[in-house]
Amino acid sequence: MTNMLKITNLHAIVEEKEILKGVNLEVKPGEVHAVMGPNGSGKSTLASVLAGNPKFEVTRGSILYKNNDLLEMEPEDRAREGIFLSFQYPVEIPGVSMVNFMRAAVNEQRKFRKEEPISAGDFLKLMRDKRELLGIDSNLVGRSVNEGFSGGEKKKNEIYQMAMLNPQLSILDETDSGLDIDALRVVAAGVNKLQTKDNATILITHYQRLLEYIKPDHVHVLYAGKIIKSGGPELALELEKRGYDWLINP
Amino acid sequence: MIEQQYIDLFEQFRSELDANSVEGINRHRDAAFGTFRQIGFPTSKQEDYKHSNIARAFDADLGLNLRNIPIPVNPYDAFKCDVPNLSTYTYFLINDRYYDEKGPEEALPEGVFAGSLQTFSEQYPEQFAAHYGKIADYADNGVVAYNTMFAQDGFVIYVPKNVTVEKPLQLINILRGGVDLSVNRRLLIIAEENAHVKLLVCDHAVDDVHFVVTQVTELFAGVSAQVDLYELEENSVKVTRLNNLFCVQKEKSEVVTSGITLHNGYTRNNYNFRLEGEHAEAHVGGLAICDKTQHIDNFAFLDHAVPNCNSNELFKTVLQDKATGVFCGKILVEKDAQKTLAYQTNRNLCASPDAQMFAKPQLEIYADDVKCSHGLTTGHLDDEALFYMRARGIDKEEAKLLLMVAFTRDVVDMVRIDSLQERLSMLIDKRFRGDLMRCGNCNVCK
Numbered sequence: 257m258t259n260m261l262k263i264t265n266l267h268a269i270v271e272e273k274e275i276l277k278g279v280n281l282e283v284k285p286g287e288v289h290a291v292m293g294p295n296g297s298g299k300s301t302l303a304s305v306l307a308g309n310p311k312f313e314v315t316r317g318s319i320l321y322k323n324n325d326l327l328e329m330e331p332e333d334r335a336r337e338g339i340f341l342s343f344q345y346p347v348e349i350p351g352v353s354m355v356n357f358m359r360a361a362v363n364e365q366r367k368f369r370k371e372e373p374i375s376a377g378d379f380l381k382l383m384r385d386k387r388e389l390l391g392i393d394s395n396l397v398g399r400s401v402n403e404g405f406s407g408g409e410k411k412k413n414e415i416y417q418m419a420m421l422n423p424q425l426s427i428l429d430e431t432d433s434g435l436d437i438d439a440l441r442v443v444a445a446g447v448n449k450l451q452t453k454d455n456a457t458i459l460i461t462h463y464q465r466l467l468e469y470i471k472p473d474h475v476h477v478l479y480a481g482k483i484i485k486s487g488g489p490e491l492a493l494e495l496e497k498r499g500y501d502w503l504i505n506p
Numbered sequence: 507m508i509e510q511q512y513i514d515l516f517e518q519f520r521s522e523l524d525a526n527s528v529e530g531i532n533r534h535r536d537a538a539f540g541t542f543r544q545i546g547f548p549t550s551k552q553e554d555y556k557h558s559n560i561a562r563a564f565d566a567d568l569g570l571n572l573r574n575i576p577i578p579v580n581p582y583d584a585f586k587c588d589v590p591n592l593s594t595y596t597y598f599l600i601n602d603r604y605y606d607e608k609g610p611e612e613a614l615p616e617g618v619f620a621g622s623l624q625t626f627s628e629q630y631p632e633q634f635a636a637h638y639g640k641i642a643d644y645a646d647n648g649v650v651a652y653n654t655m656f657a658q659d660g661f662v663i664y665v666p667k668n669v670t671v672e673k674p675l676q677l678i679n680i681l682r683g684g685v686d687l688s689v690n691r692r693l694l695i696i697a698e699e700n701a702h703v704k705l706l707v708c709d710h711a712v713d714d715v716h717f718v719v720t721q722v723t724e725l726f727a728g729v730s731a732q733v734d735l736y737e738l739e740e741n742s743v744k745v746t747r748l749n750n751l752f753c754v755q756k757e758k759s760e761v762v763t764s765g766i767t768l769h770n771g772y773t774r775n776n777y778n779f780r781l782e783g784e785h786a787e788a789h790v791g792g793l794a795i796c797d798k799t800q801h802i803d804n805f806a807f808l809d810h811a812v813p814n815c816n817s818n819e820l821f822k823t824v825l826q827d828k829a830t831g832v833f834c835g836k837i838l839v840e841k842d843a844q845k846t847l848a849y850q851t852n853r854n855l856c857a858s859p860d861a862q863m864f865a866k867p868q869l870e871i872y873a874d875d876v877k878c879s880h881g882l883t884t885g886h887l888d889d890e891a892l893f894y895m896r897a898r899g900i901d902k903e904e905a906k907l908l909l910m911v912a913f914t915r916d917v918v919d920m921v922r923i924d925s926l927q928e929r930l931s932m933l934i935d936k937r938f939r940g941d942l943m944r945c946g947n948c949n950v951c952k
Contacts, residue, residue, distance in 0.1 A: 331893065331896040332896045334897075335897055335898055335899035341897050346894070347888075347893075349891045349894070349912065350915075351915035352908050356908070364899040
């Protein structure tokens with residue numbers, strides 16, 4: 257099967273500091289990859305670079321997404337092509353209602369596919385269906401984007417947006433951090449329900465905890481800007497038992 | 507001296523000024539003239555006008571229509587307000603003159619007067635004399651003195667005791683002229699004890715000449731009265747608008763005002779509030795969206811003269827291109843005005859690197875048991891929010907637009923006419939998209 261994503265020798269800097277120092281990663285449709293590693297190893301930078309955050313600059317290497325040069329694409333085009341980043345820290349946007357925000361996002365995607373804007377009725381139905389699928393309290397969508405949301409609500413809202421946009425490649429950046437066990441279940445169940453043989457997921461986490469609910473096909477350890485170890489699900493269990501030290505200082 | 511031509515004009519045409527107005531208005535000219543000769547127009551040498559040189563606007567060859575030469579226009583043809591579901595009693599001022607060919611079809615509640623200042627002064631001499639020229643203090647305001655010298659007509663709403671006007675009134679100011687004009691217009695709003703009224707004032711310039719407009723509004727809110735005053739400016743870049751609102755509030759009265767500038771040239775708003783009866787409440791809002799080289803200067807003075815009053819100010823500015831904005835908010839809490847609550851918020855968005863904002867809060871507090879606060883920020887669009895929206899596939903320009911519209915939200919929320927809120931939201935959205943022409947729906951300049 258062909259790769260959906262192929263990262264080759266990726267180097268990236270933020271504020272003149274090199275964070276990624278030669279990352280290689282391949283992701284095929286249907287796969288779930290977990291990228292683990294201690295704090296400060298570059299996990300979130302990898303997520304940000306994939307989504308196109310202009311704060312990060314790629315200095316070397318390449319990223320192919322569906323055989324196109326991802327680095328040449330604007331963030332909005334990446335999203336329209338099916339990349340979704342669940343933010344570690346979702347941004348509060350006072351005054352922009354969730355409804356208007358989601359409608360704008362859904363319609364941009366439809367415009368990109370040369371489809372008509374969604375009708376008001378279909379849109380409300382889509383919102384309701386996805387809410388029910390994820391078991392999300394309806395009052396989240398009646399508010400301004402993330403404004404005054406608790407940590408758990410923000411993460412659920414990320415998964416809700418993911419369900420609405422139905423991406424091909426989802427990157428979940430520390431979606432499990434700061435969640436209580438109930439919220440974690442909702443988030444994990446959502447990810448599992450949305451996973452199909454045609455889309456792929458990259459879970460970025462430094463806990464094994466989320467992997468009790470979402471089974472990865474591949475586990476990678478990112479450390480000091482490089483992937484230093486890759487393996488199957490058993491690698492996550494070993495990390496849980498032994499920590500990262502045995503890999504970092506062998 | 508810039509003032510000289512107006513001094514000469516006043517002296518030369520005094521008899522015509524009087525002949526085309528009424529005694530009640532004429533009576534105020536001499537004193538105003540005396541003050542104007544002394545102080546003249548404000549210049550940027552004065553602290554309160556540091557960023558707005560008003561005098562310069564008058565350094566031009568401006569005509570004054572002192573003889574009331576009729577300007578051929580039927581405002582009903584020229585202007586159709588398309589506020590959906592906003593049913594109002596509609597009135598027109600053409601420049602400074604009340605247009606009385608046809609009033610609104612529906613009758614106002616009994617005892618309520620809405621119409622020409624001249625007519626009001628004759629039909630209600632007592633009420634006129636009690637308020638006209640009594641609230642607008644020009645001792646240190648040359649623009650108001652100038653206006654009082656030359657004013658000949660304007661618009662009045664008078665709501666007697668215990669009367670509620672349910673439906674809002676709408677006054678449409680239309681600027682017309684074949685040559686550059688100085689227009690001096692008066693508004694008088696009198697709400698007696700427990701009277702309720704809401705007024706929307708829309709400003710439109712129709713002809714492509716320079717207008718220098720002075721507007722003086724006197725607002726009297728009697729005991730327990732409730733007055734809403736919303737002003738919507740959609741003028742051309744050739745209009746200089748010098749707007750002065752003077753508001754006096756008696757016990758338990760509640761006044762909500764909001765001045766919204768969607769399109770303008772050069773605007774200075776002076777808001778003067780005096781809370782002189784206990785438990786009075788003032789909510790003073792303002793929003794300006796300026797681009798190109800447009801200029802907006804909001805100056806607010808809130809005087810808490812007695813205890814137990816609340817005031818709440820919210821001013822927001824969005825500046826694009828090379829627009830400049832100014833905000834100065836003064837709050838005075840007088841010596842005995844204990845238990846005052848006074849809040850002032852000023853938020854400004856510079857959406858381009860060349861836009862400039864000057865903002866200054868000033869609190870003078872002489873009472874010791876009060877709660878006063880001010881918050882002032884000037885910033886750019888939030889990069890993190892922009893990226894978050896782009897990461898959902900929303901176009902960068904669209905994301906900026908959504909953020910700018912969101913920024914204006916809480917000023918729109920202050921408006922207490924639901925259909926007007928909706929209309930404003932739509933107009934603001936169109937404004938940011940560049941779809942809004944000079945006038946909302948004007949047949950003249952189409």
